[in-house]
Amino acid sequence: MMGARPKRFPWLGYAIAFCLIGAFTMSPAIWLAVVNAQEPGPPIGLTDLMASWGLFGWLIITPFSLGPFLIMAWALVLAMHHWAFRRRRRKEGGQ
Numbered sequence: 001m002m003g004a005r006p007k008r009f010p011w012l013g014y015a016i017a018f019c020l021i022g023a024f025t026m027s028p029a030i031w032l033a034v035v036n037a038q039e040p041g042p043p044i045g046l047t048d049l050m051a052s053w054g055l056f057g058w059l060i061i062t063p064f065s066l067g068p069f070l071i072m073a074w075a076l077v078l079a080m081h082h083w084a085f086r087r088r089r090r091k092e093g094g095q
Contacts, residue, residue: 021067024070025066025067028063032044032049
């Protein structure tokens with residue numbers, strides 16, 4: 001039998017999570033681009049959108065302020081997981 005193939009680090013999962021965080025962070029800007037592309041006339045800005053949402057206008061700026069914290073948490077988890085993965089691999093006699 002052939003030797004077991006060493007387990008690889010799950011970069012794809014972290015890349016997908018990063019893309020989702022980025023899409024969430026930029027969702028108001030993406031939404032504005034779509035709305036402005038569909039509506040003729042003067043462009044709609046973030047403040048116009050917030051005013052039209054009334055009490056829920058804070059939901060429009062929340063991703064901009066929450067996104068950087070999510071990206072920092074994502075990077076911290078990635079670094080800790082990669083460090084633990086490499087440490088465990090060295091203990092097992094891998095690369």
